[in-house]
Amino acid sequence: MELSQNKRVADMNYFELIAWLGIGSSHPGGFPATKQNLAVLQILPDEYVLDAGCGSGLTACYLAKTIGCKVMGIDINSQMIEKARTRAEKEGVSHLVEFNIANVYDLPFPDNKFDIVIGESITVFLDKVKVYREFFRVLKPEGRIADLEMALLKELPVNLRHQMEDCFGAGTNPLSFEEWHNCLAEAGFQDVEIKNPQALKDNGNIVMNELKKDWVLIKDLTNKIKRQPTLLPRLQKNAGFMKRNRSYFGFGLIYGRKPTPVKLGFKDWVRQVIFRKKTNSSK
Structure with missing residues (x-):
């Protein structure tokens, strides 16, 4: 998805806006939440992360x-x-990090590829079980998923849901912690739990805070504000919604483990073959 330099901020959806700004930590809690979660996960040097x-x-x-x-x-x-590759080169980690365009619904990787899959505020906008099943596929047995997502602490009134969708897009659908748990379990994960659950704090405009701290982003922010005078009001609108209604929202790390497949004994294998034959003959 490429954005025209002449496209107005008012015409951009939330994903386009974040991409145009190049923001990498607009998720709940910002980068401090990222570091908190990574500390809990205890990723090892020899693990391969998606x-x-x-x-x-x-x-x-x-x-x-x-x-x-x-x-x-x-x-x-x-x-x-493009911005991620520039960052990796500037920070001297291009030999460890690779970046590619891909859709989470159809990942271009074979089964059992990664030790851990991490995500940060993407599944809230998508078909949750469908995404989690694709993550399950590319994880190795005993591989882990860790997805930082927004959660509802109480039922969101219809009018506020409409306002939320107006700010962040029609597909925005945060779940309760219990519902997030159930989605991961439905996709096949075991030992599912919510790590670091917490209420959303009034920490101002996360997007603007991240822009100010990130050297990749700050260098061209001034020019973008000059070209797009409606940019700041748009960011303030989104921030204002979350500030007014933060009591409804929390966030946490949706965590689970891909189990090791159970090896069938000879008798179990024979029963499975017979069952399949009966099933196919009845169709």
């Missing part, structure tokens, strides 16, 4: 620099991938 929806590569490069593990970062937006 960063799904990597954005501008902030988390992937941080992992490579601090742990020394290999990371594959994927994003559907080519502008994000």
